Amino acid sequence: xxxxxxxxxxRKKPTxxxxxxxxxxxxxxxxxxxxxxxxxxxxxxDEVFAVTIEGAADRPEDVEIVLSGDTSRMKRVxxxxxxxxxxxxxxxxxxxxxxxxGGVIEIGGNADGWLGREMQGGTIICxxxxxxxxxxxxxxxxKGMTGGTVEIFxxxxxxxxxxxxxxxxxxxxxxxxxxGVELHDGTLIIKGDCRxxxxxxxxxxxxxxxxxxxxxxxxxxxxxxxxxxxEFLSFTGDIANRGKGNLIVKDCTYQD
Amino acid sequence: MSEILIKNAYVIDPxxxxxxxxMDIAIRDGRIVEDVGGxxxxxxxxxxxxxxxxxDSHTHICGTKVNxxxxxxxxxxxxxxxxxxxYMHATSGYSVPTTYGNSYRYxxxxxxxxxxxxxxxLEARHTHEEFLYTxxxxxxxxxxxxxxxxxxxxxxxxxxxxxxxxxxxxLTAVKGFAxxxxxxxxxxxxxxxxxxxxxHNPVPNFEVSPSEIITAVVKANxxxxxxxxxxxxxxxxxxxGNYTCTMGTLGLIPDLNKKRQTLYATHVQFHSYGGSGWxxxxxxxxxxxxxxxxxxxxxxxxxxxMFGKTTxxxxxxxxxFNLYRLHHDKWSNHDVELxxxxxxxPVLYRRKNLVNAVMWAIGLELGLLVxxxxxxxxxxxxxxxxxxxxxxxxxxxxxxxxxxxxxxATVHPDTESRVPLPAIEREMDxxxxxxxxxxxxxxxxxxxxxxxxxxxxxxEADVAIYPVRADEVDPAVDYRKVIEAFGKTEYTIKRGRVVxxxxxxxxxxxxxxxxxxxxxxxxxxxxxxxxFIAKFDRYYTVRMSNYPVQDEYLKRNLCIETEAEL
Numbered sequence: 001x002x003x004x005x006x007x008x009x010x011r012k013k014p015t016x017x018x019x020x021x022x023x024x025x026x027x028x029x030x031x032x033x034x035x036x037x038x039x040x041x042x043x044x045x046d047e048v049f050a051v052t053i054e055g056a057a058d059r060p061e062d063v064e065i066v067l068s069g070d071t072s073r074m075k076r077v078x079x080x081x082x083x084x085x086x087x088x089x090x091x092x093x094x095x096x097x098x099x100x101x102g103g104v105i106e107i108g109g110n111a112d113g114w115l116g117r118e119m120q121g122g123t124i125i126c127x128x129x130x131x132x133x134x135x136x137x138x139x140x141x142x143k144g145m146t147g148g149t150v151e152i153f154x155x156x157x158x159x160x161x162x163x164x165x166x167x168x169x170x171x172x173x174x175x176x177x178x179x180g181v182e183l184h185d186g187t188l189i190i191k192g193d194c195r196x197x198x199x200x201x202x203x204x205x206x207x208x209x210x211x212x213x214x215x216x217x218x219x220x221x222x223x224x225x226x227x228x229x230x231e232f233l234s235f236t237g238d239i240a241n242r243g244k245g246n247l248i249v250k251d252c253t254y255q256d
Numbered sequence: 257m258s259e260i261l262i263k264n265a266y267v268i269d270p271x272x273x274x275x276x277x278x279m280d281i282a283i284r285d286g287r288i289v290e291d292v293g294g295x296x297x298x299x300x301x302x303x304x305x306x307x308x309x310x311x312d313s314h315t316h317i318c319g320t321k322v323n324x325x326x327x328x329x330x331x332x333x334x335x336x337x338x339x340x341x342x343y344m345h346a347t348s349g350y351s352v353p354t355t356y357g358n359s360y361r362y363x364x365x366x367x368x369x370x371x372x373x374x375x376x377x378l379e380a381r382h383t384h385e386e387f388l389y390t391x392x393x394x395x396x397x398x399x400x401x402x403x404x405x406x407x408x409x410x411x412x413x414x415x416x417x418x419x420x421x422x423x424x425x426x427l428t429a430v431k432g433f434a435x436x437x438x439x440x441x442x443x444x445x446x447x448x449x450x451x452x453x454x455x456h457n458p459v460p461n462f463e464v465s466p467s468e469i470i471t472a473v474v475k476a477n478x479x480x481x482x483x484x485x486x487x488x489x490x491x492x493x494x495x496x497g498n499y500t501c502t503m504g505t506l507g508l509i510p511d512l513n514k515k516r517q518t519l520y521a522t523h524v525q526f527h528s529y530g531g532s533g534w535x536x537x538x539x540x541x542x543x544x545x546x547x548x549x550x551x552x553x554x555x556x557x558x559x560x561x562m563f564g565k566t567t568x569x570x571x572x573x574x575x576x577f578n579l580y581r582l583h584h585d586k587w588s589n590h591d592v593e594l595x596x597x598x599x600x601x602p603v604l605y606r607r608k609n610l611v612n613a614v615m616w617a618i619g620l621e622l623g624l625l626v627x628x629x630x631x632x633x634x635x636x637x638x639x640x641x642x643x644x645x646x647x648x649x650x651x652x653x654x655x656x657x658x659x660x661x662x663x664x665a666t667v668h669p670d671t672e673s674r675v676p677l678p679a680i681e682r683e684m685d686x687x688x689x690x691x692x693x694x695x696x697x698x699x700x701x702x703x704x705x706x707x708x709x710x711x712x713x714x715x716e717a718d719v720a721i722y723p724v725r726a727d728e729v730d731p732a733v734d735y736r737k738v739i740e741a742f743g744k745t746e747y748t749i750k751r752g753r754v755v756x757x758x759x760x761x762x763x764x765x766x767x768x769x770x771x772x773x774x775x776x777x778x779x780x781x782x783x784x785x786x787x788f789i790a791k792f793d794r795y796y797t798v799r800m801s802n803y804p805v806q807d808e809y810l811k812r813n814l815c816i817e818t819e820a821e822l
Contacts, residue, residue: 139327
């Protein structure tokens with residue numbers, strides 16, 4: 001087992017973003033010097049972090065990276081990660097876990113926008129809130145997340161699981177506007193409330209345990225079903241574009 | 257004072273009548289001169305092929321729809337990434353690269369002047385802003401007039417002078433270079449969910465037909481004495497059987513200008529289709545090329561399709577909707593108030609797709625069947641037929657029957673029964689390629705007089721030196737060398753500075769935007785016309801006083817003033 005501890009050194013200008021797509025378990029195996037970008041400057045990793053490495057590993061599965069300190073402006077941590085584990089004690093910046101295909105990312109605090117964008121596999125757990133475009137696709141992309149699991153224990157922002165095409169997204173709190181818009185396949189579960197879910201959905205399943213506000217009128221009601229001992233309404237849609245998705249809500253309101 | 261002397265250049269300069277002479281070229285302060293002093297920087301071309309800087313007379317590189325093409329295709333932006341390097345900014349994108357990506361890649365291929373094929377007048381600022389960041393090529397833009405309400409009404413009233421006056425006002429206001437008609441009337445009809453099927457179909461709400469629009473605007477264009485002719489994207493693009501419509505359109509055009517053509521018909525490949533549907537789709541390049549051969553007042557560009565991924569973008573909104581119904585993929589549709597519209601769709605042209613293979617053949621056939629290379633320009637309607645980085649392959653296909661045959665063997669087997677390409681023996685020579693890639697463009701755009709497209713004394717010192725010995729290499733056999741040479745210059749010189757050397761761009765660049773301003777008498781000044789002002793007040797979302805593009809949008813620019821007959 002290799003355990004890499006990265007403690008952020010105090011920064012003079014803590015708002016300047018750091019592009020840290022090199023922080024993945026695989027890159028610590030290669031032995032090469034790891035560089036990150038701070039604004040428009042490329043720096044060695046240990047100029048930004050106090051780096052402590054314990055133990056050794058010869059495959060990424062056996063690498064655990066722990067980030068501590070103010071990591072709220074660290075972007076792209078765990079991008080293209082395929083195995084291993086990243087634990088973030090605090091908040092994490094945008095694009096954490098982009099294109100990730102395996103392994104685990106655990107975030108103790110909040111995640112900024114685009115958490116797990118276009119993710120293909122693996123697991124992301126966020127104990128706090130996630131900002132907009134959590135587990136989504138990129139703007140203009142055909143497909144968003146295609147596999148794996150994202151679990152948010154707090155609330156999610158707008159466009160959660162936009163363009164979802166596979167895998168599972170679970171949000172224990174509320175989601176924002178347009179959750180699951182353009183959903184093709186996979187499962188989106190929202191334990192709280194959300195607004196205008198699943199516009200232009202073509203397939204897949206979305207379950208909302210709270211209230212879906214401003215439901216789109218282009219979902220046809222199919223009946224009711226019992227989940228966890230409670231009665232839910234089941235819809236199909238988005239029929240505006242001949243979609244065959246399944247939207248299941250505990251309760252909903254329509255716009256006047 | 258900067259001086260360059262290019263020695264031992266194997267020069268082909270069709271406009272100056274030079275065909276393969278080994279000579280020296282002297283440059284001082286951005287212009288070609290008779291000779292320079294002993295202190296000049298010497299570039300030894302070692303007999304390499306030396307041509308005037310390349311000119312693309314129809315490309316989509318800057319503006320709102322190009323940018324939306326970038327926005328809607330993150331997969332395309334991921335395809336062509338290059339890191340910051342020396343003077344070169346980071347770039348990304350393949351079929352719709354970033355502005356720097358366009359500029360560096362064109363420069364690497366020896367191109368020094370570009371014409372943006374379609375700029376919606378209302379959105380001209382965006383085009384000019386992107387021109388500022390396309391630093392290694394001089395730029396100009398066609399302004400769209402296909403569905404302009406004021407113009408359609410003037411045409412309905414039979415008032416060609418008013419048509420000219422309105423065009424003059426808009427061109428000056430938006431700092432445009434030429435008049436573009438994209439599916440005349442059709443895009444306006446699309447605003448009401450309709451299209452026009454051919455040139456005699458009426459445009460809803462305006463009681464005019466495309467043929468009346470084309471005829472009136474061609475006349476108005478000559479009244480304004482604009483450097484370029486009307487630049488026309490015919491009606492009915494991309495539909496089987498549309499060649500009759502194209503021939504009818506070309507037949508409308510009188511010969512009104514002694515110096516250049518009267519009509520530039522763009523991407524004619526997309527307009528030379530036979531058959532009654534996709535099942536009997538076939539090439540009708542022969543009759544279309546025959547019409548062009550008989551009518552010297554017409555210049556066309558090929559609109560060549562090359563196999564691979566690209567993005568289609570055009571002001572022809574209804575056509576893109578038809579494409580959407582074929583592909584059911586991403587689609588963008590846009591309406592530009594009282595002017596025009598647009599649509600964008602990413603496509604993949606496949607060798608094994610019969611329709612795509614026929615399209616590929618038609619472009620080449622047009623290039624080969626139009627006898628006079630001055631009448632058929634090499635272009636792919638970048639990025640609609642293929643991204644411009646494929647130009648070297650198109651050039652090689654025109655030069656080598658062997659290459660064409662090898663490629664033909666890889667396409668859908670039924671293609672042979674639907675196209676005349678295999679029977680065409682013509683192989684273009686270096687001179688014809690020089691015409692089709694720069695000289696014909698300069699002549700057609702009317703920019704020879706400002707020193708574009710040639711290397712005569714006084715011309716702009718835009719020079720491309722390609723790493724190939726044209727007197728030794730047989731392009732019909734060694735077509736690989738042709739592709740390699742046209743893909744990367746040894747030197748690209750822009751306004752007397754080496755801007756690119758073996759693919760590496762060496763300067764930040766500082767381009768010129770060329771635009772026209774017709775001088776119109778007070779009587780025809782639309783700024784004082786009550787009806788025209790009323791139209792603005794009533795329908796536009798912007799005030800007339802805020803409409804014109806401010807001078808700040810053009811840093812370095814060249815205004816061509818013309819004496820209009822108004």
